[in-house]
Amino acid sequence: MSRLAIDTDYLVTILSKLLKTPSPSGYTDNVVRLVTAELADMGIDAELTRRGAIRAVRRGADPRGARAIVSHLDTLGAQVKNLKDNGRLEIVPIGHWSSRFAEGARCTIFTEKGTYRGSILPLKASGHTFNKEIDSQPVSWDNVEVRVDAYARGKVGLAKLGIDIGDIISIDPQTEILDNGYIVSRHLDDKAGVAIMLAAIRALQTEEAETPVDVHFLFTIAEEVGVGASSILQPQVASMVAIDNGTTAPGQNSDEFGVTIAMADQTGPFDYHLTKKLAHICRDEDIRYQKDVFRYYRSDSASAVEAGADVRTALITFGIDASHGYERIHLHALRSVAELVTAYATSPVMIERDLDQISDVRGFTKLPSRKAKQNLSADIKVSDAKTDPN
Structure with missing residues (x-):
């Protein structure tokens, strides 16, 4: 079956719901409930791990050699480090992001007594008071x-409010969805990936698409702190495709349009055969795509492999500008990645040996090794090519 049509109105609607549901790593229960309810509405039962990672299995012709598609529900955030004498909160980040992008953000502090609103400000926030020092102070979480x-005088006042060390802080997404297809928001990493998966599942369910093997749709809850898909894969899964952001920046080949297929990240190359298949599907199905390599990046696939999962891994991404900051994406990329997911899920099994966890060398994959043939232009003679140093 070829790529399926994606309901982009649904994709944008569910993305909006996800962005409105705070879910920094360590505070993901509510978004887990949102996604499981969405899956149930589509007729798919979800299994939860103890902490809430989601496994939704869509049955195919064979449970062996299953395919996994994964995104993460958790986002960046912050945590209370200390109650300060000036009635404010010292904080530390959840996940890896710069305090440069925290300055000025509105936020919610989650306490046992309830929530409070607040702003993240530099220590020297007023030009009327500190003059040029507001520009010379260092960029760091200590600043x-x-x-x-809320009314609070010093540490005692904060304690009376019920604010305590360790309380989780979510950062407002500040979402804008523009008519021209651009979407600007915090936490598009990886709520956009989750929305892509749900839109792809919806298309598969609507078309009653058949798949050659089971497809495990996985939603993890601690990718931003390095845990990711370390404990959710089942033994029958043979390959796993992660969906996450692809960084558009100078020196990168990612794009805010189409699919960006990652060939490697900081943990090394992705599976040769799986990434090749995904690129072939894009070409065959006329899905715009490009390839990229990420040097300072890891995803759910890294945590799975590091935990000992013997699976082929790949990473497909939607191009994102200013990742882990004020992020921007385009709907074209979200739709393209969702289309690729549907085409991949319904595509035939190419490596039948992967149906079994362990087998002998028969049917094992081969890598190309023959020499490439160069097609010289008609006006260059072979004899000239051998002698001409240019």
Whole structure:
């Protein structure tokens, strides 16, 4: 079966719901409930791990050699490090992001007594008070604090509010969805990936598409802190495709349009055969794509392999500008990645040996090794090519 039509209105709607549901790593229960309810509406039962990672299995012709598609529900955030004498909060980041992008952000502090609103501000926030020092102070988490929008005098006042060390802080997404297809928001990494998966599942369900093997749709809850898909894969899974952001920046080949297929990240190359298949599907199905290599990046696939999962891994991405900051994507990329997911899920099994966890060398894959043939232009003679140093 070829790529399926994606309901982009649904994709944008569910993305909006996801972005409105705070889910920094360590505070993901509510978004887990949202996604499981969405899966149930589509007729797919979800299994949860103890902490809430989701496994939704869509049955195919064979449970062996299953395919996994994974994205993560958790986002960046912050945590209360200390209650300060000035009635403000010292914080540390959840996940890896710069305090440069935290400055000025509105946020919610989650306490046992309830939530409070606040702003993340530099220690020297007023030009009327600190003059040029507001521009010369260092950029670091030691140089920002949370101003709580509630009456609190010093540590005692904060404690009376019920604010405590370790409380989770979510950062407002500040979402804008524009008519021209651009979407600007925090936490598009990886709520956009989750929306892509749900839109692809919806297309598969609507078309009652048949797949050659089971497809495990996985939603992890701690990718931003390095845990990812380390404990959710089942033994019958032979390959796993992660969906995450592809960084558009100078020196990168990622794009905000089409699919960006990652060939490697900081943990090394992705599976040769699986990435090749995904690129072939894009060409065959007329899905715009490009390839990229990420040097300072890891995804759910890395945590799975590091945990000992013997699976082929790949990473397909939607191009994102200013990742882990004020992020921007385009709907074209989201639709393209979702189309690729549907085409991949329904594609035939190319490596039948992968149906079994262990087997002998028969049917094992081969890599190309023959020499490439160069097609010289008609006006260059072979004899000239051998002698001409240019």
